[in-house]
Amino acid sequence: MAVPTKTTLAEIYPEDALQAQTTRWNKLLSTFKDTYGKSADFVSRSPGRVNIIGEHIDYSLYEVLPMAVTADVLLAVSVKPKSSGPSTIRLTNVNPQKFKSTEFEVPESGDVEIDSSTLEWSNYFKSGLLGATKLLRQKQKEFKQSVGMDILADGNVPSGGGLSSSAAFVCASSLAVMKANGEDKIDKKELVEVAIVSERSVGVNSGGMDQAASVFPLQGQALYVSFVPELSAKNVSFPELSTPLTFVIAQSFVAADKHTTGPVCYNLRVVECTLAALVLSKIFGLKELPSDAGPLGKSLRGFHDAYFQQKEGVADNHSVGAETFQQQLQDLVAKVDQYLPQEEGYTREQISQITGISIPQLEQDYMTKFPVRGERFRLRQRALHVFGEAIRVLKFMDLLDSPPAQTEEDSKKLLQDLGALLNETQDSCREIYECSCPEIDELCSLARSAGAYGSRLTGAGWGGCSVHLVPSEKVDAVKEKWTAEYYKKRFPDISEEKLSEAIVVSKPGSGGCVFEVN
Ligand code: NG1
Ligand code: MG
Numbered sequence: 001m002a003v004p005t006k007t008t009l010a011e012i013y014p015e016d017a018l019q020a021q022t023t024r025w026n027k028l029l030s031t032f033k034d035t036y037g038k039s040a041d042f043v044s045r046s047p048g049r050v051n052i053i054g055e056h057i058d059y060s061l062y063e064v065l066p067m068a069v070t071a072d073v074l075l076a077v078s079v080k081p082k083s084s085g086p087s088t089i090r091l092t093n094v095n096p097q098k099f100k101s102t103e104f105e106v107p108e109s110g111d112v113e114i115d116s117s118t119l120e121w122s123n124y125f126k127s128g129l130l131g132a133t134k135l136l137r138q139k140q141k142e143f144k145q146s147v148g149m150d151i152l153a154d155g156n157v158p159s160g161g162g163l164s165s166s167a168a169f170v171c172a173s174s175l176a177v178m179k180a181n182g183e184d185k186i187d188k189k190e191l192v193e194v195a196i197v198s199e200r201s202v203g204v205n206s207g208g209m210d211q212a213a214s215v216f217p218l219q220g221q222a223l224y225v226s227f228v229p230e231l232s233a234k235n236v237s238f239p240e241l242s243t244p245l246t247f248v249i250a251q252s253f254v255a256a257d258k259h260t261t262g263p264v265c266y267n268l269r270v271v272e273c274t275l276a277a278l279v280l281s282k283i284f285g286l287k288e289l290p291s292d293a294g295p296l297g298k299s300l301r302g303f304h305d306a307y308f309q310q311k312e313g314v315a316d317n318h319s320v321g322a323e324t325f326q327q328q329l330q331d332l333v334a335k336v337d338q339y340l341p342q343e344e345g346y347t348r349e350q351i352s353q354i355t356g357i358s359i360p361q362l363e364q365d366y367m368t369k370f371p372v373r374g375e376r377f378r379l380r381q382r383a384l385h386v387f388g389e390a391i392r393v394l395k396f397m398d399l400l401d402s403p404p405a406q407t408e409e410d411s412k413k414l415l416q417d418l419g420a421l422l423n424e425t426q427d428s429c430r431e432i433y434e435c436s437c438p439e440i441d442e443l444c445s446l447a448r449s450a451g452a453y454g455s456r457l458t459g460a461g462w463g464g465c466s467v468h469l470v471p472s473e474k475v476d477a478v479k480e481k482w483t484a485e486y487y488k489k490r491f492p493d494i495s496e497e498k499l500s501e502a503i504v505v506s507k508p509g510s511g512g513c514v515f516e517v518n
Helices: 015-036 121-139 165-180 188-200 209-215 266-283 300-311 322-339 348-355 359-366 379-401 408-431 438-449 472-490 496-502
Strands: 042-053 065-079 087-093 102-106 149-155 222-226 232-236 245-251 454-458 465-471 503-506 513-516
Touching: 015 042, 015 065, 015 149, 042 165, 042 209, 042 245, 042 379, 042 408, 042 454, 042 465, 065 165, 065 209, 065 379, 065 503, 087 121, 102 121, 121 165, 121 188, 149 165, 165 188, 165 209, 188 209, 209 222, 245 438, 245 472, 245 496, 266 300, 266 322, 266 348, 266 359, 266 379, 300 322, 300 379, 322 379, 348 359, 379 408, 408 438, 408 454, 408 465, 438 454, 438 465, 438 472, 465 472, 472 496, 472 503, 496 503
Parallel strands: 087 149
Antiparallel strands: 042 065, 042 513, 065 149, 065 222, 087 102, 222 232, 245 465, 245 503, 454 465
């Protein structure tokens, strides 16, 4: 399916957001004119996302269930005529104090260089450019380098806030470059794949959920994303209930900057999961694990499928039914419990001994491109979380599929069951994946005490955002509780404006698009 081209804002945003968005877009287009002395040709747009369930399992290639939010990145673009020699890209932001204007040349080779040791907002554009350039080479025989572009960016997804501002920016960038270079029908799947790989060139060993959630969704629906046997996505409707399903998102205002914390947080988790897969395959005597589409080429899902194919005689584990798959996961939880007993983690020496791979080789293959720091790798805990979380996603999907609730009581029961799964995810993230933080834990307990059915961190964690399933009649009570006991206590000088940004009641939004300016 192709990324849609839209011509009115009503096709992009829900009704209650239209007025504010119209003001924002008008300002973007008029600032573009003031900055560059001409009109923009088009705007590429890609939203942030909130993950409903399936945390830290995308890079292990298990299914996840995010949804797009209304907040997004807009890139207003004017395309320069094709010329010989290097082409120039000018990049400015509606918030020039925070995001400095830059200008750079695309060399004739087409490949810009990215210095991933610095945290530069233009790096995210460059990574999108790099990815799109590769794709354009496949599509257009003669293609070498992108045309020049003048760009004005406006993003309102909070950065470091767990709503995936980075993926929104990278997707909007790749989309802008594709469109500027003459591609009018851009395949959604190709764009997502390009954006996933692109984001890794900024130094984060990203899964793939965020980019999928930024591109695929249709207005009003969540997105079930699968990574094997290949990337695919299914739009998911929420059941109609007498008390509508409402997700409330609350910022912790603890910035979780993956760029600096990567070696001990996000990237370390990716390595731990990969090492767990290697160790488990060795313990169970599997033949070489297949190289898969995961960030480090080997994954827990790869181990999972190989185990049942090689040991239990399943012909193709990708085609077993949901029920069998859930049983397999239960089985794997029990196996991890038995065969990976070390609570204190595994040293490099121990991992090397079990796998028969030398330490330098392990470091070279799994810890060099994205450096990590850590003496012990908590394989037991990480694998338990991943298999357990994959089970919760399946249970959540089952509940969404269950027959329509007949009575008020049925509705309530469904919401409670969904909420209980979210709470279990939070417990697992806090206790065994160790990716929560005291502030998020506090937001969750406050919400539950004010009537939320389920509360948890969303996104990478260690700060950022939280998501809560709240019955609509309790939304105000939950908001009041947070305001009084979290925001005003921790940030006594917080402005009303900041407070209004802190809490968002979000309906599922629509994915990326191109908007033609006429
Ligand atoms: P955030 O930090 O919210 O963008 C990250 C990863 C996801 C996924 C989640 C955890 C990137 C771009 N995104 O999300 O792929 O692994 O953490 O579920 O790295
Ligand atoms: Mg991100």
